Amino acid sequence: MKPIILDVDTGIDDALAISYAVNSPELELLGVTTCFGNVTVQEATRNTLLVLEHLDSSLPVIPGAAKPFFVSRVKASAVHIHGRDGMGNTLSDGKLPKREASSQYAPQFIIDQVRSRPHQVTIITVAAMTNLALAIMQAPDIVNLVDNVIVMGGAVTRAGNATPHAEANIYADPEAADYVFASGIPITLVGLDVTMETLLPKKDVEVWRDKQTTLGDLMADMTDFYIDAYEDFYPGIGGCGLHDPLAVGVAIHPDFVTTSPMHVRVDLEGFHTLGRTVGDLRSKPANQPNMQVCLQVDADRFLKHFLSRVV
Numbered sequence: 001m002k003p004i005i006l007d008v009d010t011g012i013d014d015a016l017a018i019s020y021a022v023n024s025p026e027l028e029l030l031g032v033t034t035c036f037g038n039v040t041v042q043e044a045t046r047n048t049l050l051v052l053e054h055l056d057s058s059l060p061v062i063p064g065a066a067k068p069f070f071v072s073r074v075k076a077s078a079v080h081i082h083g084r085d086g087m088g089n090t091l092s093d094g095k096l097p098k099r100e101a102s103s104q105y106a107p108q109f110i111i112d113q114v115r116s117r118p119h120q121v122t123i124i125t126v127a128a129m130t131n132l133a134l135a136i137m138q139a140p141d142i143v144n145l146v147d148n149v150i151v152m153g154g155a156v157t158r159a160g161n162a163t164p165h166a167e168a169n170i171y172a173d174p175e176a177a178d179y180v181f182a183s184g185i186p187i188t189l190v191g192l193d194v195t196m197e198t199l200l201p202k203k204d205v206e207v208w209r210d211k212q213t214t215l216g217d218l219m220a221d222m223t224d225f226y227i228d229a230y231e232d233f234y235p236g237i238g239g240c241g242l243h244d245p246l247a248v249g250v251a252i253h254p255d256f257v258t259t260s261p262m263h264v265r266v267d268l269e270g271f272h273t274l275g276r277t278v279g280d281l282r283s284k285p286a287n288q289p290n291m292q293v294c295l296q297v298d299a300d301r302f303l304k305h306f307l308s309r310v311v
Helices: 012-022 041-054 106-116 130-138 142-143 168-172 174-179 203-210 214-233 243-252 297-310
Strands: 002-008 027-034 061-063 122-125 148-152 187-190 255-262 264-266 277-279 291-297
Touching: 002 012, 002 106, 012 027, 012 041, 012 148, 012 214, 012 243, 012 297, 027 041, 027 106, 041 061, 041 214, 061 106, 061 168, 061 174, 106 130, 106 142, 122 243, 130 142, 130 174, 130 203, 148 243, 148 291, 168 174, 187 243, 203 214, 214 277, 243 297
Parallel strands: 002 027, 002 122, 027 061, 122 148, 148 187, 187 291
Antiparallel strands: 255 291, 264 277
């Protein structure tokens, strides 16, 4: 089993990723850390606890950063994608989790887990990268102790989704992302280059409802909202991108994707390009690669595997 820390800002695809990870015996989840992003860190923590309740899981949930690493900016709202509650407006009754989150702080949890299992822990971050940046700033030694960091973020070869050039998780805290990218920690970047190829159609979501379980109903209701939001943005697309679940999938089966070594940094100055992940695509790059960038995905194989586990 691969020891995993899952770092989330639980909206809809985070919830799908949590369920996929919990139901995957190849992974040993050490805990779920939360961050601002799709929603506030308090809402992300609540949503994570509720999803884990539906999964009958007592995994620790550790709250983290409530604001960006260095610079606070006005961020585009994710309400139109994830709903007012981050869960596709499925929590309109004001439901609260039955248990509380850990009193520990997410960056310290990351440090403690990595140090206790040197060269073993994989961190899957599917939110703003603030928790990991804070952990590295506090304990630079973890850069050489982590097995891998799988980042759902960026768009090296295609358009962004938060802006014309920037992907949402990177755009939420570009300084944190660039700090992590420059730190020397091993990274696999699972960006829009591949996640937009992993479309989940509505017909597969209806199967979850047919199971007549509270988990299936919750996931179906949320994902229906998510697919409808995708149709508004990408008319005729026929589904939703499985962004965060693919990052989990890569932890389970790295061969779901084809990667290329590349030097990537984040644009921190551009007026129109803030948060853009800039990869050096030249035949003779100026710098050595600092990550593996996913450029192709076996979408059919991944989708089949995801559907066999998530509900």
